[in-house]
Amino acid sequence: MMITKPKGCYDIYGKEARKWQYVNQLIDNLMEKYNYQMIRTPLFEATELFHRGVGDTTDIVTKETYDFVDRGERNMTLRPEGTAGVARSYIENKMYGNLPQPVKFYYNGTMYRYERPQSGRDRELTQFGVEVLGTDDPMIDAEVVSVAVNLLKLLGLKGIKVNINSLGDNESREAYRVALKEHFRPVLSELCVDCKNRFERNPLRILDCKVDSEHASLKNAPTTLEFLNEESKKRFDDIQRYLKNLEIDYEVNPRIVRGLDYYNHIVFEIEAAVEGFGSNNVLVGGGRYNGLMEMLDGPSTPGIGFACGIGRIISALEKEGIELVKDDAVDCFVMYVSDTEKEYAVTLVQELRMNGFSVDTEYTGRSLKSQFKQADRLGAKTLIILNDDDLRNNQIQIKNNITKEEQKVDIDYMIYVLDEMLGSMEEECGCGDNCNCGDDSSCGCHHHE
Ligand code: HAM
Numbered sequence: 001m002m003i004t005k006p007k008g009c010y011d012i013y014g015k016e017a018r019k020w021q022y023v024n025q026l027i028d029n030l031m032e033k034y035n036y037q038m039i040r041t042p043l044f045e046a047t048e049l050f051h052r053g054v055g056d057t058t059d060i061v062t063k064e065t066y067d068f069v070d071r072g073e074r075n076m077t078l079r080p081e082g083t084a085g086v087a088r089s090y091i092e093n094k095m096y097g098n099l100p101q102p103v104k105f106y107y108n109g110t111m112y113r114y115e116r117p118q119s120g121r122d123r124e125l126t127q128f129g130v131e132v133l134g135t136d137d138p139m140i141d142a143e144v145v146s147v148a149v150n151l152l153k154l155l156g157l158k159g160i161k162v163n164i165n166s167l168g169d170n171e172s173r174e175a176y177r178v179a180l181k182e183h184f185r186p187v188l189s190e191l192c193v194d195c196k197n198r199f200e201r202n203p204l205r206i207l208d209c210k211v212d213s214e215h216a217s218l219k220n221a222p223t224t225l226e227f228l229n230e231e232s233k234k235r236f237d238d239i240q241r242y243l244k245n246l247e248i249d250y251e252v253n254p255r256i257v258r259g260l261d262y263y264n265h266i267v268f269e270i271e272a273a274v275e276g277f278g279s280n281n282v283l284v285g286g287g288r289y290n291g292l293m294e295m296l297d298g299p300s301t302p303g304i305g306f307a308c309g310i311g312r313i314i315s316a317l318e319k320e321g322i323e324l325v326k327d328d329a330v331d332c333f334v335m336y337v338s339d340t341e342k343e344y345a346v347t348l349v350q351e352l353r354m355n356g357f358s359v360d361t362e363y364t365g366r367s368l369k370s371q372f373k374q375a376d377r378l379g380a381k382t383l384i385i386l387n388d389d390d391l392r393n394n395q396i397q398i399k400n401n402i403t404k405e406e407q408k409v410d411i412d413y414m415i416y417v418l419d420e421m422l423g424s425m426e427e428e429c430g431c432g433d434n435c436n437c438g439d440d441s442s443c444g445c446h447h448h449e
Helices: 014-034 047-053 083-092 138-154 170-190 193-201 203-208 230-245 310-319 339-354 368-377 388-392 411-425
Strands: 044-046 066-069 075-078 103-112 124-133 160-166 264-272 282-288 303-309 332-335 359-361 382-385 395-400 406-410
Touching: 014 103, 014 124, 014 138, 014 310, 044 047, 044 083, 047 075, 047 083, 083 103, 083 124, 083 303, 124 138, 124 310, 138 160, 138 230, 138 264, 138 282, 138 303, 160 230, 170 193, 170 203, 193 203, 230 264, 264 303, 264 310, 282 310, 303 310, 332 339, 332 368, 339 359, 339 388, 368 382, 382 411, 388 395, 395 411, 406 411
Parallel strands: 332 359, 332 382
Antiparallel strands: 044 075, 066 075, 103 124, 124 303, 160 264, 264 282, 282 303, 382 395, 395 406
16 A cells, blocks of 8 residues: 655645745845754653643643653654754753854744644644744844745835734733732633633633634733733833834734733734635744743753744735746756767766756666757756767867757867856846846746836
8 A cells, every 4th residue: 555644744846845945045044134043852852841831721732732752761752843952952952051142043943743634634744933032122023023024025025914912011910910810700610621621721822822813702802912011011112112213014913912821012923815715824823932931941041032833824825826936957968879978978967067057967878859858848948969979089069058059169178068058047127026037038027018
């Protein structure tokens, strides 16, 4: 019987994989501008890290982790998110003493959640996330929100909605907790079993219950903003002022409470406001988590961050009709027929690649005619057609596969000719679409519409 991939997982290849590469490169470039450093932490960690870090009352820890006991009888969990691992690493590596503060990290890696598979809810997902540890200046809160917004803007996504809220500091959160309990107590018998548990342990979690989401008590529950103390209010005002300065459109949405336990002060989510995107439309989720370090027995250190699902972002771009990558095109395809030509091809291909060209060649013994077809399938811009007679004369035949012009050149000049040929294809037509059409009126760019 054929073995199939696990539910909620994907094989990503071809053009789809190139979209992911494009997004990853954009992320790396953006992070360089912001001076955030890459951090890589293990794909699995001690189970306890997520229970203590993410929280015992959250869905992702109580219902969705992939847990296993390793051969040394240790309880391990595939990471469902990145924040807890980064916090653990910060403490374990004593980064509070060893690195200039704040530390500004980013990661782009695989997470695992045992969710009911549906569109936008994968069991293996990739998150790009940032975590800034060591400052709680509201300036950084605004910067972190801006990283997420600017990434989506740079990708060309137009329909986004930024929702922010504040849970306040511990004092504000506690006042809110008490008020929520008073609010839910009279209707508790009408709520689901999970909510009854949440009522005792963490009544905030009731607000994002998927089973009771239509119950009136969830809709008219008090909001966090009514319980912010003066200091928390001021923080939230400062962040909003900075966001305005950064020209980030946002809405204060008091219904955003987030599904993880470690948050306080600002929490935010960015939704894709794209038609037909479905209910799993939250692209980015994040917030401040002062206190997480203490929960993990580390020194008191403020932190803030967000994560976004790359898969969801790519789906949103597709829904908006944004083409991230054009069909791949290789710079040169090297063709040969005889054994001696093949012998020459082996080293020529390497030489061209080491000179910076993207090059492919024939590997399956096709006829010359089939090689032309293969070169077209690969979108080869130029062809090098090897021929024993030419090689004896120290010559090589190069063909521009767009204009179909051919040249026989001295091998010593091959690189220059190839460079020039490819350069002529890259001349922009000036239309501003960066279409590289070389002013070819059939290209369909807006200049030539
Ligand atoms: P989260 O809200 O659980 O937060 O996940 C963040 C983002 O990951 C979501 O907005 C979504 O785009 C994506 N995501 C989550 N689950 C799935 C899934 N099953 N399939 C596809 N995409 C998914 C966190 O993970 C926090 N660690 C964020 C954070 C970082 N807070 C502070 N720092």
